[in-house]
Amino acid sequence: MSRMAHQIIEKTALDSADAPRVVLLGIPTRGTTLAERLAERIETFTGVRPPVGSLDITLYRDDLRGKPHRPLERTSVPSGGIDDALVVLVDDVLFSGRTVRSALDALRDLGRPRAVQLAVLVDRGHRELPLRADYVGKNVPTARTEDVSVQLVEHDGHDRVSISDGSGARRSDPEVDGSGARRSDPEEDGKDAR
Template identity: 55%
Template sequence: MPLIEKTRIMDADTLTRTLRRMAHEIVERNGGTEALWLVGIRRRGVPLAQRLAGFVAEFEGVRLPIGTLDITLYRDDLTLKADHPQVQKTEIPGDLTGKRIVLVDDVLYTGRTARAALDALMDLGRPAIIQLAVLVDRGHRELPIRADYVGKNVPTSKREVIEVRLQEIDGRDEVMIMGPDDASPSRELSGGGEAGSRGSGGRERSEAGPKPRPDGVSGEAGMDEAEGRAE
């Protein structure tokens, strides 16, 4: 059952202004750019980190080091999934120890992605501090995690999905709330992202939905079917 577009909560101009404001906040809160690194969580956290670094370069004249983090190997739901998320490379520009790390992601939802990212970072070194910057905080946390920098707080229902679209990946800048077409009831709604790619909405799959495993169908086939529907 496909999700339909409900509301556009950010257009391209708003998104740019929001990121610019967040870049200022990051520099202000850290007292400058000393030892400050941005680490984007794949996939959409990466271009967001690059844009934040671009704004910081504009008004501070300093190019912040940028890392990319793939959290696939740290997920807590690997054994619940039939398909294997593609493991991408983690690229960190040096030793993290003593650095001030700002993790960047598009959507903060259950907090499970941020938890996995924290574990992944800890395995790479001992940063002085780790902060979290997200474009959208949609609530429904399942772990005691909060963001230090939030582009926009968006109250959502669990039946909805936040879809962040970025020029670098999707060809345009906007943030949409997607929801079920209320004319017909939907079964599995916590996934997000278009086919072939996976946004954070899809990555942080909530466990609250109905179990996507019809009776009489093997677990693997059942999960495949559910995955296909969700994406």
């Protein structure tokens, strides 16, 4: 997460006087938590905390017929809205790109941002749409049939990225913890993942 926060600061010039207004919008549930963590890190590094909101995409999904209904989450847009802001969408896993496409559709109904960027903790590949993340915690190659699960302390009691095959057998990625840091990175070892 620290590396992603630094990348956002550098790419958006967030620490300069003429920086655009940056808004972090998390895609529920874990994307919203990750957006809060990013905002905390950015504030630690710059003294400026970007506003954080939550963007529910449930009604914009193209797969509602094939899956059980998900409960609606609350969309919350920070005061000041998103018009003319640089919006960073935050999600836990980037896979086919369909969630991001749904988020872009939902965003269009909320206003007109200056630009939209994407931050994800895990990019697992296998895109079905021509999308890519601007900020990635970790690229984790997977088979299409595998499932990637991100667990965060706020929801699951611990930070972990797990990959399971179709049979449900799980393996944790030894290189990633919930902070997006490599476990072998001495700067992050032993520190709180938030």
